[in-house]
Every structure is written in C-alpha cells, then in structure tokens.
C-alpha cells in the first residue's frame with residue numbers, strides 16, 4: 001500500500017517523508033555560532049553564507065537537521081542503499097513477519113542491455129520481445145519462489161529460514177534517518193548517471209524532499225556540481 005504522502009517509485013515502492021527537522025536557518029546558525037551570532041530569519045547574506053559553505057566544503061553546519069524517510073523498495077536497492085553508513089536504518093523483518101508477494105518487474109522500457117567495460121558501461125534498450133521475455137521469466141521465478149516460501153511456512157519451517165527462497169527482487173521496507181550532509185552525499189552518488197537506474201529513481205524522490213525543506217542549501221548543492229560538502 002502506498003501512503004498518501006509518499007512519492008510512488010517503481011511498481012510497488014515509495015519514498016515518504018515521515019518527519020523532518022530541517023531548514024536552511026539551521027545551517028546558518030550552525031556556522032554563525034563561531035562568531036556568537038544567531039539569526040531568526042534568513043536574509044540575502046545568509047544565502048551567500050550557505051553558498052560559501054557549500055563551495056568551500058565546510059560540511060559540518062549542514063549536519064544540524066534530520067530527514068526521516070520511510071522507503072519501500074526491492075531488496076537489491078536496499079542493499080545498495082544500506083552501504084551509506086552515515087544515517088540510521090530500521091528494516092522490516094522477515095524473521096518476525098510474513099513476506100508480501102510484491103516483487104519488482106521492470107517496465108518494458110527499463111529492461112536494458114549492458115554494453116562496454118566495467119566503469120564505462122552504457123545501458124541500451126533491448127528489442128520489445130526481449131523485454132517481454134525478461135518480464136515473463138522474472139514473473140515465473142517470483143511465482144515459484146513465493147509458492148515455495150509459503151509451502152515451507154505452512155509446513156512449520158521458521159520464517160527466518162523459509163525466506164531463503166525469496167529473490168532480491170522482493171520488496172522490503174525501512175526507515176532511514178539522515179542529515180542533509182549525508183543526504184547530499186547519497187544524492188551525488190545515487191542520483192547520478194553512474195548509479196543503477198532503480199536506486200536512482202528513489203534518489204530522485206528523496207531529492208524532492210531536500211529541495212522542499214532546504215531550498216537554499218539545495219540550490220547551492222546543484223550549483224556546486226552536486227558535490228556534497
């Protein structure tokens with residue numbers, strides 16, 4: 001089920017901002033405390049300060065805020081996501097709860113071939129029949145996998161073991177709490193041409209929330225070639 005406040009991503013996923021304590025003023029006051037100064041409202045000089053901090057990579061003032069995201073994505077996307085160590089995660093447990101039967105089947109346009117060498121791949125469209133075959137084969141594997149999982153659970157096998165039958169296209173859910181500095185690091189790596197297309201879609205959604213909550217910081221990040229401070 002996709003919560004109302006979420007951005008829909010892929011076929012069964014979403015990014016939802018569950019809560020935030022995030023604004024541009026927190027960056028300004030984090031920096032201005034060096035001079036025992038504090039602002040209640042942003043003005044033009046504060047916008048200039050944020051641009052300077054971003055450009056010169058003074059990163060710590062961008063850490064006095066937090067975004068709490070609720071994510072639903074395939075397990076292979078979560079594996080990539082959880083390599084980002086600066087942030088906190090809690091994930092749906094396949095030991096304690098039963099797996100859902102939602103699995104990722106790419107849209108035909110997202111079935112692609114991989115051309116070139118490691119580090120310099122390009123991803124090219126495939127003919128329609130290849131895309132359809134890929135989607136059918138994935139569906140067949142998912143059906144068998146989920147049926148096996150259910151059978152094992154019904155036989156009394158522990159869910160923590162029965163889950164071995166599930167492929168990485170199965171959906172999972174987690175909460176991710178992160179500050180703007182770490183979020184920008186994530187965005188620079190994962191909303192990038194070199195990132196896998198599926199996690200990129202999620203990063204694009206997260207990016208909308210940074211833009212909404214911290215517009216000056218976000219504009220400075222973009223103007224700085226998307227390099228995290």
Ligand SMILES: Cc1cc2nc3c(=O)[nH]c(=O)nc-3n(C[C@H](O)[C@H](O)[C@H](O)COP(=O)(O)OP(=O)(O)OC[C@H]3O[C@@H](n4cnc5c(N)ncnc54)[C@H](O)[C@@H]3O)c2cc1C
Nearest residue numbers: 080082083084085086087182185186188189190194195196
């Ligand atoms: C296109 C792409 C391909 C990838 N391919 C692979 C792959 O094939 N295999 C693989 O294992 N991973 C791969 N990764 C994951 C990658 O190596 C990082 O683990 C991941 O992107 C998290 O980045 P990060 O360390 O900057 O983020 P975080 O873990 O959130 O860290 C944020 C920042 O904190 C600092 N930091 C955190 N921990 C340390 C530390 N221990 N020591 C020093 N500084 C630290 C660094 O400045 C870091 O940039 C890939 C990532 C991308 C984007």
